[in-house]
Amino acid sequence: MDLHSGLPYWVIKNSLLDYFHPLEDEFSTDIVVVGSGITGALMVHELCSAGLKCCVVDKRSIATGSSAASTALLQYEIDVPLCRMSDMIGEDNAVSAYRACLQSISDIEKVLESTGVDGCFERVPSLFYASTPKDEQLVKEEYEMRKKHNLPVCLLGKEEIKKRYKLEAPGCGLLNEVSAQIDAYRAATGLLLYHMKKDGLEVFTHTGVKECVEKQGGYVIETDGEHKINCKYVIVAAGFEAGKFLPQEIMDLTSTYALVSHPVNPAELWPEHCLIWETADPYLYIRTTGGNRIIIGGEDEKFCDPECRDALLRKKTRILEKKFKKLFPDIPFKTEMAWCGTFSTTKDGLPFIGTWPGKDRMFFDLGYGGNGITFSMIGAQIICRQIQGMEDERSKIFGYERIEKYW
Ligand SMILES: Cc1cc2nc3c(=O)[nH]c(=O)nc-3n(C[C@H](O)[C@H](O)[C@H](O)COP(=O)(O)OP(=O)(O)OC[C@H]3O[C@@H](n4cnc5c(N)ncnc54)[C@H](O)[C@@H]3O)c2cc1C
Known part of the structure; x- marks a missing residue:
């Protein structure tokens, strides 16, 4: 998919990263994150901070998908007003969604502060x-x-x-x-470079994921370069191109x-x-x-x-x-x-975060809507906790359960 065109300001302002590192062999890790945009970068930050072993795979250059085109306003206010969202998903859930976004802005600020990444926050x-x-x-x-x-x-x-x-x-x-x-392109590239240096994170660019084949205890990722990655979990942070990994259209x-x-x-x-x-x-x-x-x-x-x-x-x-x-x-x-x-x-203005029933080892961090970036932060936290076997209250609001109910 052609995610953007014209001249997005951020890649000119920051200049394009000349990083080229396609996967050229078999690879094994615990978690594969598909996508190196702001969602993948925040996801990786949570995983690395929790000491989990992961890598990133992206078919493009780092963060040159939607994150390079984003105008990157961070709001706690969601596209669907609270008073309208309450009618759709109930007042308690709607308030929790708004509160989660409010917290997310501070959490993004903390991530950038703690890593020293200058994301122009x-x-x-x-x-x-x-x-x-x-x-x-x-x-x-x-x-x-x-x-x-x-x-x-x-x-x-x-x-x-x-x-x-x-x-x-x-x-x-x-x-x-x-x-x-913020500057989402700068924040995403900065975070990925930070974890490459600090944690030895592998970021395979120009490597498209063709298929994720389920196996006992995990997945085999097949790339367009005909290589394979063995892993226990896949996290789809593929932005607006995630449709091919979803069993049903949700956006x-x-x-x-x-x-x-x-x-x-x-x-x-x-x-x-x-x-x-x-x-x-x-x-x-x-x-x-x-x-x-x-x-x-x-x-x-x-x-x-x-x-x-x-x-x-x-x-x-x-x-x-x-x-x-x-x-x-x-x-x-x-x-x-x-x-x-x-x-x-999406119909209710909320993202899709979590697993699809029957696919317990494939997670989705899809921050759809005008608050894409704040949603990505929430998704990164929820998924990182879930992989470690912890519950997260917010998963009910952003997960599959509500799709089943309202779609
Ligand atoms: C013009 C514009 C304005 C916006 N304004 C705002 C705003 O003000 N505030 C806000 O919060 N959000 C805003 N958004 C939305 C926000 O930009 C997105 O939610 C966010 O950038 C998504 O980040 P991402 O990392 O999920 O997706 P992306 O940045 O697109 O990253 C996904 C990556 O996955 C890779 N990928 C996809 N499929 C595959 C595959 N099969 N194999 C390997 N790699 C794959 C892509 O190459 C891409 O690099 C805006 C978006 C646009 C376009």
């Missing part, structure tokens, strides 16, 4: 505004629900938003001070667009550089970078055909620029680079 507030006056009702309902459960949130009126952030929002909004942003693949601006005079940016997103579906979202650039994303389309997706890049760039201008008429925005990518959502 930065704490920033986040503003979620009503896209139309009609959506103010949803924002207020959401505010009440989050307050009820002591989740960090405050309600700002339209005028307050304008005064505080110079933003021409169509309606009121919710603000929290606990969000963050809708869509297309999404993003742009990064020229650097802007810092005095012209909005105060606090908060993340910005809205109630519209699909939603527009905005963040800044350490170098005072602005990233805008959104304009999702309900198809994933790369040719159709790419054909729309220019048109979508113009639309995103126009939408930004409407919100911030005084900030000069000039597109430096634009790109588009495949994206995926």
Whole structure:
């Protein structure tokens, strides 16, 4: 699958790693992680930290799948508002999902701090505004629900938003001070390089997994180079291409667009550089970078055909620029680079983490949805515990049980 095209900012900013290490022989280890993106990297970090023996296999260069295209906002707020998710999966489960995401941001921060990996993690507030006056009702309902459960949130009126952030929002909004942003490509490559050096981790790039054949006590992984890896467990961290390993389709693949601006005079940016997103579906979202650039994303389309997706890049760039201008008429925005990518959502806005019934040694860490990266962190922790025979309360919310119930 062609995961992205155009010019994703992060591979230019950080430069591409010249690491080339395909599997060229038979190999044996305890755990094989399929995928070297941010999910695989966080997974490996948990496994290595627990002293478990693993390797990574990726058909591309390190982290050049979706993680290289990600705009990497870290939010505890999930694409499906808490008040709506409560109707779908029950209030307790929905609150637990929101709490898990809140914790995940701090856990990602700790992983980067403890390894000394510079993933450009930065704490920033986040503003979620009503896209139309009609959506103010949803924002207020959401505010009440989050307050009820002591989740960090405050309600700002339209005028307050304008005064505080110079933003021409169509309606009121919710603000929290606990969000963050990272550079997912830099974080993933940094973490993998760290464990290669510290733990002798093997990362086999340019090695596609053709098939995972079950055997007594584990799997034989067959690669496209006709080599085999013997292992006890497989963890699929293959992002939006994980479909071939799943017995049933659980995600809708869509297309999404993003742009990064020229650097802007810092005095012209909005105060606090908060993340910005809205109630519209699909939603527009905005963040800044350490170098005072602005990233805008959104304009999702309900198809994933790369040719159709790419054909729309220019048109979508113009639309995103126009939408930004409407919100911030005084900030000069000039597109430096634009790109588009495949994206995926699930029916309840939650990821799929865990095993499929009957396949106890194959785990999935699939952080589908706008919170992909925070979900990946949760998945890495849950799976690492499960492999060690420990229970994790969160597995009920993100695992197969709910798919069986709601799909
Ligand atoms: C434009 C855009 C904006 C986004 N914005 C955000 C955001 O603001 N916040 C957020 O949290 N998330 C965001 N996401 C989602 C987020 O980027 C993803 O959830 C995340 O990058 C997924 O990481 P991953 O490691 O699972 O997948 P990937 O980075 O795609 O890594 C999976 C790897 O698996 C490898 N692979 C696949 N199949 C095989 C196989 N058969 N054999 C060997 N290797 C294989 C691939 O080559 C790939 O390198 C965004 C995504 C896009 C495209």
